Amino acid sequence: MDTTARIIEKRDLTDVTKLFVVHAPLVARNAAPGQFVIIRVTETGERIPISITDFSRDEGTITIVVQQVGRTSALVCALEVGETFLDFAGPLGLEVPLPFEGHAVLVGGGFGTGAVFPLARELRRRGVRVSSIVGARTRELVILDDLLATESDEVHVCTNDGSLGYRGFVTGRLEELADAGAGFTHCFAVGPMPMMRAVADTTRRRGLPAMVSLDPLMVDGTGMCGGCRVSVGSKSLFACVHGPFFDAHEVDFDEADARLMTYKKQEDLACEMAGLGR
Amino acid sequence: MPIVYPHKTEMPCRDPEQRRHSWDEVAEGYTVERAIAEARRCLNCQDPVCEQGCPVNVPIRDFVRNVAVGDFAGAAATIRRRNLLPAICGRVCPVEHQCESRCILLGRQEPVGIGRLERFVADWEREHGSGGETTAPDLWRDQKIAIIGSGPAGLTVASDLAQLGYPVTIFEALHAYGGVLRYGIPQYRLPKEIVDEDVAHLTALGVEFVRNVIIGKTVTIDQLFDELGYSAVFVGTGAGSPVFLNIPGENLKGIYSANEFLTRVNLMRAYSFPEYDTPIQRPRRAAVIGAGDTAMDAVRCSIRLGADEAHIVYRRSEQEKGARAEDYERARDEGVIFDWLTLPKRFIGDENGWVTGLECIRTELGEPDASGRRRPVPVPGSEFTMDTDLVVIALGTNPNPLVPQTTYGLEVDGHGCIVADPATGATSRPGVYAGGDIVTGAATVILAMGAGRRAATAIHEHLQEEATAKQPT
Numbered sequence: 001m002d003t004t005a006r007i008i009e010k011r012d013l014t015d016v017t018k019l020f021v022v023h024a025p026l027v028a029r030n031a032a033p034g035q036f037v038i039i040r041v042t043e044t045g046e047r048i049p050i051s052i053t054d055f056s057r058d059e060g061t062i063t064i065v066v067q068q069v070g071r072t073s074a075l076v077c078a079l080e081v082g083e084t085f086l087d088f089a090g091p092l093g094l095e096v097p098l099p100f101e102g103h104a105v106l107v108g109g110g111f112g113t114g115a116v117f118p119l120a121r122e123l124r125r126r127g128v129r130v131s132s133i134v135g136a137r138t139r140e141l142v143i144l145d146d147l148l149a150t151e152s153d154e155v156h157v158c159t160n161d162g163s164l165g166y167r168g169f170v171t172g173r174l175e176e177l178a179d180a181g182a183g184f185t186h187c188f189a190v191g192p193m194p195m196m197r198a199v200a201d202t203t204r205r206r207g208l209p210a211m212v213s214l215d216p217l218m219v220d221g222t223g224m225c226g227g228c229r230v231s232v233g234s235k236s237l238f239a240c241v242h243g244p245f246f247d248a249h250e251v252d253f254d255e256a257d258a259r260l261m262t263y264k265k266q267e268d269l270a271c272e273m274a275g276l277g278r
Numbered sequence: 279m280p281i282v283y284p285h286k287t288e289m290p291c292r293d294p295e296q297r298r299h300s301w302d303e304v305a306e307g308y309t310v311e312r313a314i315a316e317a318r319r320c321l322n323c324q325d326p327v328c329e330q331g332c333p334v335n336v337p338i339r340d341f342v343r344n345v346a347v348g349d350f351a352g353a354a355a356t357i358r359r360r361n362l363l364p365a366i367c368g369r370v371c372p373v374e375h376q377c378e379s380r381c382i383l384l385g386r387q388e389p390v391g392i393g394r395l396e397r398f399v400a401d402w403e404r405e406h407g408s409g410g411e412t413t414a415p416d417l418w419r420d421q422k423i424a425i426i427g428s429g430p431a432g433l434t435v436a437s438d439l440a441q442l443g444y445p446v447t448i449f450e451a452l453h454a455y456g457g458v459l460r461y462g463i464p465q466y467r468l469p470k471e472i473v474d475e476d477v478a479h480l481t482a483l484g485v486e487f488v489r490n491v492i493i494g495k496t497v498t499i500d501q502l503f504d505e506l507g508y509s510a511v512f513v514g515t516g517a518g519s520p521v522f523l524n525i526p527g528e529n530l531k532g533i534y535s536a537n538e539f540l541t542r543v544n545l546m547r548a549y550s551f552p553e554y555d556t557p558i559q560r561p562r563r564a565a566v567i568g569a570g571d572t573a574m575d576a577v578r579c580s581i582r583l584g585a586d587e588a589h590i591v592y593r594r595s596e597q598e599k600g601a602r603a604e605d606y607e608r609a610r611d612e613g614v615i616f617d618w619l620t621l622p623k624r625f626i627g628d629e630n631g632w633v634t635g636l637e638c639i640r641t642e643l644g645e646p647d648a649s650g651r652r653r654p655v656p657v658p659g660s661e662f663t664m665d666t667d668l669v670v671i672a673l674g675t676n677p678n679p680l681v682p683q684t685t686y687g688l689e690v691d692g693h694g695c696i697v698a699d700p701a702t703g704a705t706s707r708p709g710v711y712a713g714g715d716i717v718t719g720a721a722t723v724i725l726a727m728g729a730g731r732r733a734a735t736a737i738h739e740h741l742q743e744e745a746t747a748k749q750p751t
Contacts, residue, residue, distance in 0.1 A: 001506075003490050027496060030496065030497070030498070042555075044553060047556075086453075089451070090492070091496070092492065222492055222495075222678065222680065224537050224678065225535060226535040231529055236522065236528065259529065261531075261631075270555065
């Protein structure tokens with residue numbers, strides 16, 4: 001059985017953010033919105049989880065977006081068309097539970113924008129109205145708003161410095177739209193932890209159901225190690241088998257934030273040795 | 279009658295002080311002279327009851343007799359009739375509860391060192407070759423077998439069925455083969471080269487290994503039958519899901535499940551960071567909760583990662599511990615401190631979310647509980663706090679739910695274990711067999727192999743019947 005995962009297309013979304021279309025038919029055949037893959041690129045390398053941005057069962061492809069944040073992601077970003085991943089395992093995690101009616105607002109921050117795309121497509125297929133909010137620090141870092149536009153009724157771009165679209169955070173735009181009577185019934189947000197926390201606070205205050213996709217440290221991704229455990233309400237759940245999408249209003253973001261920093265010292269050292277600034 | 283020395287022939291071990299800082303194998307194994315001396319202690323019983331204590335019924339008396347006369351190749355061939363992983367079993371079997379517990383010498387003197395002899399024979403064979411080259415069997419049959427999980431159960435089923443001429447595929451979820459032999463058992467106890475060689479041996483038999491396939495996610499069991507053309511499936515996915523204590527502070531940084539801790543160390547080689555990319559917390563004072571084999575592995579790894587002090591914290595007493603005698607003794611020699619009758623109550627952390635301490639309460643043993651062991655009862659007012667910067671929770675595992683969740687008609691029990699006939703491994707779903715920890719809950723390598731052996735026989739019978747039924751009459 002062939003499990004080779006070969007890159008058939010690569011796009012530079014920003015200087016440090018790359019999109020890869022990977023031929024991995026075995027992974028694509030059962031993929032669903034909200035899931036992720038675990039990849040490894042060298043024999044001495046670590047296993048890292050990456051959200052699935054797009055999948056095509058017909059083409060046998062999985063699309064992923066990777067941002068260079070450390071040594072391993074830098075190695076991934078350096079891969080070129082025609083090269084293969086050493087390991088490419090998935091699809092992992094649960095399919096995100098999506099509604100069948102209403103008006104969903106999808107919020108993507110930074111490279112998290114990629115991960116909301118499969119949700120948009122499935123929501124539209126189900127006849128749910130989709131509004132997308134895409135945020136970044138500045139206009140050069142806004143990514144995939146064009147892709148998202150293909151499966152959204154409207155797309156709103158936000159930049160912190162106002163260089164493109166709305167000036168301010170995604171939550172500011174979310175509130176503005178809600179105040180203007182958008183009538184959102186569901187919210188799904190993927191992005192940096194502070195952004196997801198802010199979305200959780202905003203939607204909680206407004207009584208809008210919201211889910212976020214967590215990206216904690218992970219080893220196997222199959223429920224074996226428990227390293228990705230997160231406190232959700234009164235429960236400790238594993239992001240790999242119970243998530244990665246969780247009720248935003250129940251997630252303990254303080255704990256999740258702290259756990260993400262577990263190996264900061266080692267990560268800094270690895271980056272330094274690889275000659276990467278952080 | 280031979281003269282029988284009352285004690286097992288010593289197996290040389292590296293010095294405890296030196297091995298605290300090394301991942302090299304601790305036990306060095308018998309020399310030829312020691313092996314022969316030990317084999318000569320065997321009385322060659324007419325009725326070798328030791329063999330009944332072996333889950334795969336290795337012809338123990340015969341192989342020991344081979345060793346006694348210096349016929350090591352013959353010994354290897356004798357073992358291989360029943361056990362294809364002797365180098366592994368000779369290292370990790372809890373012999374004191376199995377073969378050696380039945381040895382006729384026991385009571386008057388120490389039993390024959392069967393485990394040590396098995397290891398000696400396997401290592402001799404690895405070094406010298408078996409004499410006859412393994413010829414790959416002709417995989418002539420058209421009924422394909424899918425095996426889920428490349429741990430000891432799956433490897434055994436694969437070997438047995440390949441030798442019967444079935445094309446066999448082993449699907450592994452991780453990027454390396456061997457299951458618990460790979461991610462669980464540390465290098466100093468089971469060098470990974472041995473696992474590599476056993477996998478290579480099966481590859482030479484024509485077994486197909488496929489990694490990065492998570493059955494239940496990448497492919498479901500239904501798809502194995504309906505779309506990929508497999509005629510039978512064996513589920514040997516192990517006891518995958520870690521048990522936590524569910525006490526306050528458990529998600530502080532520096533607290534690991536044994537599965538995570540050992541996987542980082544063994545599979546990912548975090549001890550070689552930054553040469554290897556996967557990091558791990560380097561401890562000063564480690565506390566490992568539990569007293570089974572996995573706990574011993576974790577606590578000895580913590581020493582090798584640099585802990586000055588390493589504790590085993592266990593709510594019952596020394597008597598109830600689950601660990602193999604040999605590993606318990608070696609842990610003690612390496613300086614592990616054992617806090618028996620100690621029950622963790624909560625974890626204490628600092629302002630950055632790192633664990634700094636473990637609050638415990640002393641216990642005493644009361645009436646026996648459901649497990650038959652005396653129940654630990656907290657002693658009021660005996661609370662105390664132990665400083666620690668690394669905690670490993672080694673309280674066992676629950677079955678991984680991925681396969682049962684995604685397979686229609688597969689019956690599981692209240693613990694989530696797949697229900698399988700102990701004699702055949704047959705599950706509630708025709709054509710699907712299961713064995714090892716996914717059926718029994720966390721147990722041993724050799725028990726998993728025994729289950730694999732029985733399942734292989736049953737799968738062969740089932741497929742023979744199916745093939746006969748299909749033939750035109």
